[in-house]
Structure formats: C-alpha cells, structure tokens
Amino acid sequence: MIKINESPRDAMQALKKTIPTKDKIEYVNLLLRAGFDIVDAGSFVSPSAVPQMADTAEVLKNLKPEGDTKISVLVANAYFAKRLAEYDIVDFINYPFAISETFQKKNLKASLKKSLKEIDKIIDLCIQKNKNPIISISEAFGNPYDDDWGIDILMDWIDVLYDKGLRYFPLADTTASGTAHLIGLVFTNLIEEFPDAEFNLHLHSKPEETIPKIETAYNAGCRNFDTVFNGMGGCPMTGKELVANTDTYTFFEWMKQNNIENKLNETVFNEIIKKAGEIF
Secondary structure (H helix, E strand, C coil), X not given: CCEEEXXXXXXXXXXXXXXXXXXXXXXXXXXXXXXXXXXXXXXXXXXXXXXXXXXHHHHHHCCCCCCCCEEEEEECCHXXXXXXXXXXXXXXXXXXXXXXXXXXXXXXXXXXXXXXXXXXXXXXXXXXXXCEEEEEXXXXXXXXXXXXXXXXXXXXXXXXXXXXXXXXXXXXXXXXXCCHHHHHHHHHHHHHHCCCCEEEEEEECCHHHHHHHHHHHHHCXXXXXXXXXXXXXXXXXXXXXXXXXXXXXXXXXXXXXXXXXXXXXXXXXXXXXXXXXXXX
C-alpha cells in the first residue's frame, strides 16, 4: 500500500505572517486523524533563521496522535536533536543532508564533512533515546548551483548513509531540478541497487509537472510520497524562488483516478481542506 507523509512544517516555514500557535495545534491534530503515515509537525532550528517554527515545542506538547500515524520533526544539528529527543511523542528525528555543498552551506551553514559528523551524532542519539533517524537527501535530482551531480554521485552518498545503518531515504527535489524522466531513472536505479531500502519522493515542482513526475516515480517502484495541503511551502534557504510542494488534494485525486489503495480518511480529509484554506 502507498504511504503518504504530510508536512505542515514545509507548508508554514517560509510564510511571512505568523500563524498563531493554537491554529497550528488544531491543524496538526486534524492531520493526525487523517490516516497519514507520518506528519512532519515542525522543526527545532534557530528561531532567527525560521521564526515560524519557534513554537514547535509548544505545538508538540499539545498533539494527540491517533492510529498508526507517526510524528517527525526536523532538526538543524545534533544540539537541537538532543533537545527534541526528550519529547516522547516524537518518533522520527529528521536531518536534511544536501548532496550539494553549496546548498548545505546555505541551508544549515555546514559543509558536507561537518554534516556527516552531525549525522553520526544524531544516529547515536536516536539509538540511546529509542528514536528513528531520518536523513533527508536534498537536491537529490540535481541543483542550480553548478555543483557536481549524477546518479552515480547520488548512489555513492546513499551508500555512505546505508553503511551507517539507514534504510529509509527521502529524496527531495528541493529546487525542482529533476525532469520526470530523470526522476524515473533515479528510482529505478536506486531500488535495484538497494532492494532492502525504502525510498520516498519529496517533490517540488510546477503544478502542471507534478502528476507526470509522481507517475514516473510510482511506475519505477516508489510507494512513499510527501504531500502538503494547497501545495504550500518550499525551502526559504535556497536563494531561489520557492517552488510548490505536491498538493495533497491533487495527489489524493490521482490515487482515486488510478484506484490506488491508501489509508486516508476522506471525511477528515475534507475538514483539513477547509482548515488549510483558513490558515493559508
């Protein structure tokens, strides 16, 4: 069955207007009732870097998970991961790792070498605190910074992370660099090379290109996707124009049209659409 992860964090993080904490709590709790596999609830990062996420700790204290839905929170480094690990409600600690030196420095002010050390600390911490580490691979389908990229480079980096014990790899097209054809090639190669690993697609794309890219990933064997209601969001650290996320409603309609089995509760889904319209 297909897995769907919803990211209110990605939807909210670049918004200029401050969303009241009570609205965030209500919205994320709605998402937790909808049947998503993972809800990416917020981030532990510098408040000066991402002011919108400064209240994530307060949001976490007021969440009520339902069913099998897990909660993930993004961290900027091992220091924030250590703070986050004290929250029992959090299942996944997510650290973004760009296979672009330029973007990693823009996003986290860290080189790839330093970031690998942070990853080791986060993995060790997760073992100690019974959490699950997620290392999200940013710029997985290329980059606009003229940094070297190729499927072989991507596979080499995944091999490094695989050797650290990781088996789940979200692949983010952070700056919409990948074509539908390229995305299909990437998933075909990775699934063949790492048959015991699971790969996720975190897609940023022009709306008219979203479904062709999703379909080529799905046809290549990807069964794990990130979505965002209203297609909001994007990384504010790219230095480029923000590119939309995969709209959850668009993805849901695509699944219905193709008779793809999923676990989403359509009644709650419609409540979320209304609430998202009020917030965003």
